[in-house]
Amino acid sequence: MRTVIGRTDHVVVVGAGLAGLSAALHLAGAGRQVTVLEAGDAPGGRAGTETIAGHRVDTGATVLTMPELIDEALSAVGASISELDLVRLDPAYRAHFADGSTIAVHTDAAAMEAEVRRVAGPREAAGYRSLRAWLTELYRVQRDRFIGSNFDSPLDLARPELARLAALGGFGRLGPAVARHLGDERLRRVFSFQSLYAGVAPSRALAAYAVIAYMDTVAGVYYPRAGMGAVAETMAAAAGRAGVQFRYGTSAAWLERVGSRVRAVRTTAGERVPCDAVVLTPDLPASYRLLGITPRRPLRLRYSPSAVVLHTSSPRTWPELGHHTIFFGGEWERTFAEITRRGRLMSDPSLLVTRPTATAPGLAPAGRELVSVLAPCPNLAVGPVDWRRVGPIYRDELARELDRRGLAGFGVDTTDLRLVTPADWAAAGLAEGTPFSVAHTFAQTGPFRPRNLVPGADNVVLAGSGTTPGVGIPPVVVSGRLAAQRITAAAGQAGGLRRRGASVGGM
Numbered sequence: 001m002r003t004v005i006g007r008t009d010h011v012v013v014v015g016a017g018l019a020g021l022s023a024a025l026h027l028a029g030a031g032r033q034v035t036v037l038e039a040g041d042a043p044g045g046r047a048g049t050e051t052i053a054g055h056r057v058d059t060g061a062t063v064l065t066m067p068e069l070i071d072e073a074l075s076a077v078g079a080s081i082s083e084l085d086l087v088r089l090d091p092a093y094r095a096h097f098a099d100g101s102t103i104a105v106h107t108d109a110a111a112m113e114a115e116v117r118r119v120a121g122p123r124e125a126a127g128y129r130s131l132r133a134w135l136t137e138l139y140r141v142q143r144d145r146f147i148g149s150n151f152d153s154p155l156d157l158a159r160p161e162l163a164r165l166a167a168l169g170g171f172g173r174l175g176p177a178v179a180r181h182l183g184d185e186r187l188r189r190v191f192s193f194q195s196l197y198a199g200v201a202p203s204r205a206l207a208a209y210a211v212i213a214y215m216d217t218v219a220g221v222y223y224p225r226a227g228m229g230a231v232a233e234t235m236a237a238a239a240g241r242a243g244v245q246f247r248y249g250t251s252a253a254w255l256e257r258v259g260s261r262v263r264a265v266r267t268t269a270g271e272r273v274p275c276d277a278v279v280l281t282p283d284l285p286a287s288y289r290l291l292g293i294t295p296r297r298p299l300r301l302r303y304s305p306s307a308v309v310l311h312t313s314s315p316r317t318w319p320e321l322g323h324h325t326i327f328f329g330g331e332w333e334r335t336f337a338e339i340t341r342r343g344r345l346m347s348d349p350s351l352l353v354t355r356p357t358a359t360a361p362g363l364a365p366a367g368r369e370l371v372s373v374l375a376p377c378p379n380l381a382v383g384p385v386d387w388r389r390v391g392p393i394y395r396d397e398l399a400r401e402l403d404r405r406g407l408a409g410f411g412v413d414t415t416d417l418r419l420v421t422p423a424d425w426a427a428a429g430l431a432e433g434t435p436f437s438v439a440h441t442f443a444q445t446g447p448f449r450p451r452n453l454v455p456g457a458d459n460v461v462l463a464g465s466g467t468t469p470g471v472g473i474p475p476v477v478v479s480g481r482l483a484a485q486r487i488t489a490a491a492g493q494a495g496g497l498r499r500r501g502a503s504v505g506g507m
Contacts, residue, residue, distance in 0.1 A: 001150050001152065001485070001486075001489075002150075002152050002453060002486070003485075003486050003487070003488075003489040004277050004458065004459045004461065004486055004487045005458055005459075006261070006276070006458065006459060007276045008032060008276050008277045008459070008487050008488070009032065009033060009276050010032070010033045010034075010035070010274070010275050010276045010277075011027050011032050011033070011034050011035075011275060011276065011277045011278070011279060011487060012034075012035050012036075012037060012265050012273055012275040012277075012278050012279070013027075013034060013035070013036045013037070013278075013279040013281065014036075014037050014252045014265065014278065014279065014280050014281060014282065014287075014290070015036075015037075015038060015045060015280070015281030015282055015464070016036050016038035016040070016042075016043035016044070016045065016232070016236060016246065016248075017043070017044065017045020017046055017047065017232070017281055017464065017476070018044075018045065018046075018047050018231065018232060018235070018473060018476050018477050018480070019045075019281045019463040019464040019465075019476045019477070019479045019480045019483075020036060020038075020045070020279065020281040020463065020464075020480065021036075021043060021073070021232060021235040021236055021239060021480065022070075022073040022235070022463070022476075022477045022478075022479070022480025022481055022484075023279045023281070023463050023480035023481070023483045023484045024036050024239045024244050024480075025073045025074060025076045025077055025235060025238065025239050025242070025244075025480075026073060026076045026480065026481050026484035026485070026488070027279075027484045027487060027488065028076070028077050028239060028242040028243060028244050029076030029077045029242070030076075030484065030487075030488040032487070032488065033243070034239070034243075034244040034245070035244070035245045035246075035247065035273060035275070036239070036244060036245070036246045036247065037247050037250045037251075037252055037265060037267070037273065038246065038247065038248050038249075038250065039249070039250065039251040039252075040248065040249070041248050041249055042229070042232075042233075042248065043229075043232040043233060043235070043236040043246075044060070044228075044229045044231075044232035044233070045060070045232070045281075046060035046061060046435055046465075047060050047061040047228050047229070047231060047232060047473060048060055048228070048229045048232060049226075049227035049228055049229025049230070050229075052311070052417045052418060053313070053417060054364070054365045055311075055313055055363060055364045055365070055368070055370055055417060056226070056227045056229075056362075056363040056364075056370075057227075057311050057363075057370065057372070057417060057418065058227055058228040058229070058354075058356060058372070059311075059418075059420075060228070060435065061228060061472075061473055062228060062324070062354045062356070062372070062374075063216070063221060063324065063473075064086075064221065064222045064223060064224070064228065064231065064473055065215040065216060065219055065220065065221055065222070065472075065473065065474060066215055066219055066473070066474040066477075067081055067084075067086060067222050068081075069474050069477045069478060070084075070231060070234075070235065070477055072477075072481070073235065073477060073480065073481065074234070074235065074238050077238055077239065077241070077242035078242075079234075079238035079241070079242075081234075083234050083237075083238070084224055084230060084231065084234045085224060085225045085226065085230075086222045086223070086224055086225075087222065087223050087224075087225060087359050087360075088107075088220050088221070088222050089220075089221045089222065089223055089322075089323050089324070089359065090106060090107070090108070090111075091104040091105050091106050091322060092105050092106065092107050092216060092217065092220065092221035092324065093105040093190075093216075093221070093322070093324045093325065093326055094320070094321075094322040094324070094325045094326070095186070095189070095190055095325075095326045095328060096320065096325065096326065096327045096328065096405065096406065097186050097189075097328050098328065098329060098330035098348075099330075101119065101186065102320075103115060103116075103119050103186060103187070103190060104322075105190055105216075105217060107216075107217060107218060107219070107220045107221070109129075109132060112128060112132075112217070113125050113128055113129060116128045116187065119184070119186070119187075120183075120184040120186075120187060123183070124182060124183065124184050124187060127181040127182045127183065127187075128181070128182065128187070130181050131178065131181035131182060131191060132217075132218060134168065134177075134181065134210075135191075135210055135211070135213055135214040135217070135218055136214060136218060137168060138165075138168055138170060138207075138208065138210055138211055138214065139211045139214040139215075139218075139219075141161050141164050141165050141168065141170075142161070142165065142170075142208065142211055145159050145161045146161065146165070146208075146446060146469075147211070147469045147474075147475065147478060148469070148478055148482075149482075150452065150468065150482050150485060150486065151446060151447035151451070151468060152447075152451075152453075153447060154446075154447045154448065156447055157446065157447060165208060168207075169207050170206065170207050170208035171206060171207070171208065172206075172207045173202075173203060173204065173205065173206070173207060174192055174195050174202045174203075174205040174206065174207045174209055174210055175188070175192055175201075175202040175203040175205075176203075176207075177207035177210060178191050178192045178202070178210065178213075185332075186328075189328055189332060190217070191210075191213045191217060192205075192210075192213065193326070193328075193350070194209075194212040194213045194216055195209055195212070196305070196336075196376060197212055197436065197471060197472055198212065198304070198439065198440035198470070198471060199302075199303070199304025199305060199340075199436055199438075199439030199440055199441075199471070200304075200340070200439055200440055200441060201333070201336035201337070201340055202336075203333065203336070205440070206440075206442060206445065208445075209440060212472065215472075215474060221324070223323065223356065223359045223360065224360075225359065225360040225362070226360070227356065227360065227363055231473075247273075250267050250269070250271075251267060251268040251269075252265050252266070252267060252268075252290055253266050253267055253268045253290075254266050254290055254292070255278060255290050255291050255292070255460070256272070257291075257292065257457070260456055260457060260458045261457075261458050261459050262275065262277075262278050262291075262457065262459055262460055263275070265278060276459065277459040277460070277461070277487050278459065278460045278461070279460075279461050279462075279463055279480075279483050279484075279487070280460060280461070280462050280463070281462075281463045281464040281480075282429060282464070283429055283430050283431050283437065283464070283465075283466060284301070284431065284437070284438065284450055284462070284464075284466035284467070285431045286429050286431075287462055287464075287466075288454075291454060291457055291460060293454055293455070293456050293457055295450070295451070295454060295455055297450075299443060301438055301444065301450070302438070302439045302441055302444065303379050303381065303431055303432040303434050303436075303437065303438055303439060304379065304434050304436035304437060304438070304439040304440075304471065305339045305340055305376050305377060305378055305379055305382070305434065305436065306376075306377050306378065306379040306380070306422040306425060306432075306433050306434035306435070306436070307374050307375060307376050307377060307422075307434075307435065307436075308374075308375045308377050308391070308394060308395075308398070308419070308420065308421050308422070309372060309373065309374050309375075309418075309419075309420040310372065310373040310375075310395055310398060310416065310418075310419050310420075311370070311372045311416070311417040311418045311419075311420075312370075312371050312372070312373070312414035312415060312416055312417060313364060313368050313369070313370060313371075313414065313415045313417055314368065314369045314371055314413050314414045314415070315367055315368060315369075315413070316369065316413055317355065317357075317358075317369045317371075318406070318407045318408075318410075320405075320406045320407060321353060321355045321358070321371070321407070322355070322358060323354065323355060323356065323358045323359050324352065324353075324354055325352075325353045325354075325355070326350065326351070326352055326353075327349075327350065327351045327353065327402070327405045328350045329346065329348035329349050329350045330348055331347065331348040332350075334347065334348065335347075335348060335349070335350055335376075338378075339376050339377055339378050339382075339383075340378075340382070341382070342378075342382075342383075343378045343382040343383030343384070344378065344383060345377055345378075345383075345385070345394065346375065346376065346377070349375055349398070349401055350376070351373055351374065351375050351398070351401070351402070351405075352373070352374040353371060353372070353373050353374075353402070353407075354371070354372045354373075354374070355369060355370065355371050355372075356370050356372075357369045357370045371414065373398055373402065375394075375398055377422065378422075379422060379432040379433050379434040380422050380423070380426060380432050380433035380434075381432040382432075385422070387421040387422055387423035387424075388423065390421075391419055391421045391423070392419070394421075395416070395419050396411065399411030399414070421433075422434065431466075436465070436471050437464070437465035437466045437471050438450065438465070438466045438470075438471075440470055440471065445470075446468075446469075449467060449468055449469070449470065450462070450466055450467050451467065451468065452467045452468050452479070452482060452483055452486060453486060461483040461486045461487060462483065463476075463479040463480050463482070463483035464476060464479055465479070467479060468482055469482075
């Protein structure tokens with residue numbers, strides 16, 4: 001594994017999102033002096049919580065899986081995830097379909113088998129069992145050598161696990177792979193919609209990305225009672241106790257380079273922060289701009305679809321809503337084509353509705369419920385929508401759609417807290433207006449994904465969703481560890497994604 005050469009005593013981490021916090025914890029645990037520069041006034045990044053009109057609103061990620069990876073980062077400085085009040089959600093999701101049927105998605109094998117038998121009969125229940133075994137083995141094979149490792153070259157794929165992954169069908173397509181186990185179209189959707197997180201339709205995604213379905217439907221979905229931002233707050237507190245210095249309200253403007261080595265981070269306030277090494281966690285284009293280097297690639301980077309998110313408050317709730325509820329439209333393939341290739345808003349929407357007050361009532365004032373609606377949509381490159389004009393109109397369309405799907409009176413009985421569109425994501429510095437970063441196409445996977453080492457910058461390492469291993473809370477937390485390993489040469493210490501915190505993660 002290639003590592004940063006030369007002195008690395010003082011490391012500056014740019015960004016206090018989960019990737020930056022993970023890197024800071026691992027670096028501090030390895031004895032480095034660490035300074036974290038964060039433009040915002042609190043940690044969290046795309047997994048933060050903000051108080052809006054007395055409500056603690058999750059402004060980014062809402063689905064937390066694999067908390068043992070957070071425990072691994074905390075343990076680097078002697079802390080533990082026991083400091084975080086986590087609830088395992090059961091069911092992890094409720095799924096509603098256009099034909100009026102519903103499926104409760106349990107992560108307990110017996111409970112989910114019983115649910116599948118209720119919905120689709122004994123043959124599908126047996127198929128679920130075989131699918132669960134396949135998902136578990138797929139994750140086991142990829143965990144350490146593919147998800148949890150640094151890559152210096154495609155030759156790093158030449159490992160025994162590669163043959164096993166191929167034998168499991170990991171290089172086929174996700175949709176057909178799931179269909180080999182399940183015949184019921186509704187169940188196929190439940191175990192393949194997660195590819196949208198990776199920016200690719202199930203019919204086109206590599207079957208290897210079924211590991212995301214493993215994380216959701218086998219390992220378990222969790223929620224912190226204080227909101228998603230509590231994850232970052234816990235990590236930052238542990239890092240602070242370990243000596244990490246946090247500088248909030250401090251934006252990096254550029255990196256001062258002498259030859260191929262960065263000597264300092266310059267802030268927008270004109271301050272010079274000397275360093276021996278740097279970890280950059282902003283979105284890829286922003287990191288490259290700070291560095292003044294953009295690596296060449298044979299093909300232009302392709303970004304994932306974006307999302308419109310509507311945060312609301314209501315004095316009532318609806319019996320259809322659990323913590324996470326997915327309302328699937330009838331036109332599945334057309335939906336993916338519209339948002340990934342045609343650049344159109346969904347004509348038959350599939351929507352994720354999250355009601356965190358189902359688990360943590362204290363997130364809202366007494367007598368109020370928090371309800372957030374996520375609607376996938378094209379990013380700004382694929383669908384250059386005028387969101388300033390279209391946003392309020394689309395908000396009303398979503399309210400009417402949810403009313404039709406069973407949430408009667410949704411538009412009338414809710415008060416908007418915030419509407420977030422791709423234009424807002426772009427204003428926050430996210431490339432092409434998507435919070436889901438670079439898509440996980442084959443040409444942007446594993447060693448073909450933008451590397452966390454940048455040619456021409458000897459002491460700079462990248463972390464975050466745009467680099468290795470990818471998008472989502474678990475990969476982002478891993479990316480911080482991988483970045484730290486590049487600096488500390490501590491590849492042997494963590495040994496990949498170990499099974500720490502098995503009682504938490506359900507592995």
